[in-house]
Amino acid sequence: MDIRLGDILHMKKTHPCGADTFEVLRTGMDFKLRCTGCSHVVEIPRHKAEKRIKKIVREQEG
Protein backbone atom coordinates (compact mmCIF):
# COMPACT_ATOMS: atom_id res chain seq x y z
CA MET A 1 0.00 0.00 0.00
CA ASP A 2 1.37 3.37 -1.02
CA ILE A 3 1.12 5.75 1.91
CA ARG A 4 3.07 8.99 2.08
CA LEU A 5 3.63 11.84 4.50
CA GLY A 6 0.77 14.28 4.48
CA ASP A 7 -1.78 11.78 3.20
CA ILE A 8 -5.20 11.80 4.80
CA LEU A 9 -6.38 8.33 5.72
CA HIS A 10 -10.04 7.47 5.99
CA MET A 11 -10.24 4.71 8.58
CA LYS A 12 -12.84 1.97 9.01
CA LYS A 13 -12.96 2.66 12.71
CA THR A 14 -13.71 6.14 13.99
CA HIS A 15 -11.69 7.82 16.72
CA PRO A 16 -13.51 8.34 20.05
CA CYS A 17 -13.92 12.01 19.09
CA GLY A 18 -16.03 11.00 16.10
CA ALA A 19 -13.56 11.73 13.30
CA ASP A 20 -12.56 8.98 10.88
CA THR A 21 -9.72 10.76 9.09
CA PHE A 22 -6.08 10.84 10.13
CA GLU A 23 -3.10 12.74 8.74
CA VAL A 24 0.13 10.80 8.20
CA LEU A 25 2.99 12.36 10.19
CA ARG A 26 5.47 9.52 9.78
CA THR A 27 5.71 6.30 7.80
CA GLY A 28 7.96 3.27 8.23
CA MET A 29 7.62 0.23 10.47
CA ASP A 30 5.28 2.24 12.64
CA PHE A 31 2.95 4.95 11.45
CA LYS A 32 2.42 8.15 13.34
CA LEU A 33 -1.05 9.51 12.66
CA ARG A 34 -2.83 12.65 13.81
CA CYS A 35 -6.57 12.64 14.23
CA THR A 36 -8.04 15.47 12.16
CA GLY A 37 -10.84 15.90 14.67
CA CYS A 38 -9.05 16.32 17.99
CA SER A 39 -5.36 16.44 16.90
CA HIS A 40 -4.57 13.40 19.06
CA VAL A 41 -1.43 11.63 17.80
CA VAL A 42 -1.26 7.85 17.70
CA GLU A 43 1.49 5.42 16.75
CA ILE A 44 0.47 2.06 15.34
CA PRO A 45 2.34 -0.70 13.49
CA ARG A 46 2.13 -0.46 9.71
CA HIS A 47 0.26 -3.74 9.22
CA LYS A 48 -2.40 -2.70 11.70
CA ALA A 49 -2.81 0.70 10.10
CA GLU A 50 -3.14 -0.80 6.61
CA LYS A 51 -5.92 -3.11 7.77
CA ARG A 52 -7.89 -0.18 9.11
CA ILE A 53 -7.58 2.08 6.06
CA LYS A 54 -10.69 2.51 4.00
CA LYS A 55 -9.41 5.15 1.60
CA ILE A 56 -6.36 7.36 1.03
CA VAL A 57 -6.76 11.02 0.08
CA ARG A 58 -3.83 12.85 -1.46
CA GLU A 59 -4.65 16.45 -2.26
CA GLN A 60 -1.39 17.33 -4.01
CA GLU A 61 -2.07 14.88 -6.84
CA GLY A 62 -5.80 15.39 -6.98
Ligand SMILES: [Zn+2]
Ligand atom coordinates in the same frame (compact mmCIF):
# COMPACT_ATOMS: atom_id res chain seq x y z
ZN1 LIG B 1 -9.93 12.30 17.50
